Amino acid sequence: MNHQENQKQVIPFAKGQIIGVALVLLTAWVNVCQAKSFFVSPEGKDSDPGTADRPFQTIARARDAVRGVAASMDEDITVYFKGGTYNLFNPIEFTAADSGRSGHFVIYRNAPGEKVIICGGQSITNWTLHDMARNIWKARVRSGDDFRQIYVNGIKGIRARSDGPAGLQPTATGFTTKETWLSGCRNASNMEIVVSPHEWQQERLPIAAVKGDEVTIQEPCWSIVKSGEYPGFSNPQWIENAYELLTKPGYWYLDRQSGTLYYMPRSGENMSNAVVEVPVVEQMLRLSGSVATPVANLKFIGLSFRLSNWLLPNTGNGLPSSQANQPEPEKNDWAVKAALDCTGAHQITIQKCDFTQLGGNGINLLTASKNVTIDSCTFSNLSASAIQIGRGSWLDMALTNGAPEIVSEVTVSNCIIHDVATDYQAGCGIFAGLVQDCTLTHNELFSLPYGGISLGWGWGKPVAFTGGNKILNNKIHDHLQVLADSGGIYCNGVQENGIIEGNYIYHQGNRFGEIYLDDGSTHWLVRHNVCQKARDEEWLLFKGHDNHAEANYTDSYFVRDMSDGSEPCSVDDTKWISLGSAWISTPNTWPEAALDIMKAAGPVPDPSIPPIK
Numbered sequence: 001m002n003h004q005e006n007q008k009q010v011i012p013f014a015k016g017q018i019i020g021v022a023l024v025l026l027t028a029w030v031n032v033c034q035a036k037s038f039f040v041s042p043e044g045k046d047s048d049p050g051t052a053d054r055p056f057q058t059i060a061r062a063r064d065a066v067r068g069v070a071a072s073m074d075e076d077i078t079v080y081f082k083g084g085t086y087n088l089f090n091p092i093e094f095t096a097a098d099s100g101r102s103g104h105f106v107i108y109r110n111a112p113g114e115k116v117i118i119c120g121g122q123s124i125t126n127w128t129l130h131d132m133a134r135n136i137w138k139a140r141v142r143s144g145d146d147f148r149q150i151y152v153n154g155i156k157g158i159r160a161r162s163d164g165p166a167g168l169q170p171t172a173t174g175f176t177t178k179e180t181w182l183s184g185c186r187n188a189s190n191m192e193i194v195v196s197p198h199e200w201q202q203e204r205l206p207i208a209a210v211k212g213d214e215v216t217i218q219e220p221c222w223s224i225v226k227s228g229e230y231p232g233f234s235n236p237q238w239i240e241n242a243y244e245l246l247t248k249p250g251y252w253y254l255d256r257q258s259g260t261l262y263y264m265p266r267s268g269e270n271m272s273n274a275v276v277e278v279p280v281v282e283q284m285l286r287l288s289g290s291v292a293t294p295v296a297n298l299k300f301i302g303l304s305f306r307l308s309n310w311l312l313p314n315t316g317n318g319l320p321s322s323q324a325n326q327p328e329p330e331k332n333d334w335a336v337k338a339a340l341d342c343t344g345a346h347q348i349t350i351q352k353c354d355f356t357q358l359g360g361n362g363i364n365l366l367t368a369s370k371n372v373t374i375d376s377c378t379f380s381n382l383s384a385s386a387i388q389i390g391r392g393s394w395l396d397m398a399l400t401n402g403a404p405e406i407v408s409e410v411t412v413s414n415c416i417i418h419d420v421a422t423d424y425q426a427g428c429g430i431f432a433g434l435v436q437d438c439t440l441t442h443n444e445l446f447s448l449p450y451g452g453i454s455l456g457w458g459w460g461k462p463v464a465f466t467g468g469n470k471i472l473n474n475k476i477h478d479h480l481q482v483l484a485d486s487g488g489i490y491c492n493g494v495q496e497n498g499i500i501e502g503n504y505i506y507h508q509g510n511r512f513g514e515i516y517l518d519d520g521s522t523h524w525l526v527r528h529n530v531c532q533k534a535r536d537e538e539w540l541l542f543k544g545h546d547n548h549a550e551a552n553y554t555d556s557y558f559v560r561d562m563s564d565g566s567e568p569c570s571v572d573d574t575k576w577i578s579l580g581s582a583w584i585s586t587p588n589t590w591p592e593a594a595l596d597i598m599k600a601a602g603p604v605p606d607p608s609i610p611p612i613k
Contacts, residue, residue, distance in 0.1 A: 100297025121307025289344025460520025
């Protein structure tokens, strides 16, 4: 037997071994997947076992399947969503019973390469021409349906509004108006007045009735806004949501009493085949934990959230906010609802998710939430803020250090946030209230009507626990485009060991400083930031005390120092650059160190996280 014959005998045996081992491994992998994974598809059936070839159909069924095996989990459990749209008509709630156990996680994620959309809306069809002369179309909506946004072929419609304040003047009981057409409007209780009592505020006051020139406001909103300086009710901006205000293409009006939606199409929109969508569900995924029973050890990866609702402003409550869409809780306690709304949530990861076309906030992390990571997510076309961490609440200021209700150890990183707070324009890109040990790093925020990042609350009133918060390496630009009295980075209230470092802020629209430490701000270290001016005003505004700025770069020499206390604020070693005069040796050129800060700011890929295909 020659050498080649020997090879012919050996090779088939080797292939057999390989095939046999592969079959064993494949069988083992299938068994593991069956035990530790579930699959969901819009084309599946909830009566099926949730396997790759016989997937569930709904998120709720997958959650319940996990709940049935979680008590004995000895490794992570993954729920894979196959591509497609998952329509919700009610929130999907996760409680402590849905938590990962023994240090392991339950992971809800897209299947590799699949686009997964969680949708809280519905389509409006069967449009008919209502007024040929004005090109107004109409469609019926379901009985009881209510919403504050519509999208036509993916583009947001504009809720019908007046061009100005309609001659409104505040009175002791509401407003008077010089505009006679108001008294002739159908369904006055559908309408609301948008006011801006201060340059940082925007509120919505629901109308109760119009009689002659008298306009009254619904309760409890009117009692709330007239009870003190804040929230307030002066400086009307426009009136919204009346049929009579359908005057421009893209405008819409919902007659809640008759269940009729009216719309004036934009150029190129054909209502016989236009896709018109409206939101239905206020909270899409709701993590409902508590101090005693937190919901814990969950991950949400690679999911898209679109079309959420928020209806509190449609009630007699209206939207009476004091600042940053926060209430005065001793008068009226509420929070803007979020698509992913978390209370009492521990060890949660939200990664590579997309939030768009939402009627409220994107993500809320409220009371007793801690150890949460939001990474590499995108937020766009939101009616309110992208992310809210904690609350701006005088009630929370009474908490003692170490209290389990404190929101703490939250990281927001590598996120892109733009075109948010489109309806409730006092919202921020990221709002963090009374929080502890939170890090906001390497995010980009732009195209915002109000501030970029707002952190802190209290304006100098005693707080025992706020501190350890860091705002690092963010790129913030084209903000404060509508309202004023904020900044790219805005802080207020007592802090300990806070750091603002490595941020690049530019193209700010309105005042005040690109970095703004408002009343009561304490113990902030502001260093190695670049502030590029779009206005001839201060780049830094200091209030409070015991704050220190060093080694920052700016093309404005103006610092507004309004500090107080026995240890005033200080500014050292700031590098000025002038576009015309030589405050440094190379005018019109940023130093190399400043350029490095600019380059490093904003999202960066994390090599430790494998890409999601």
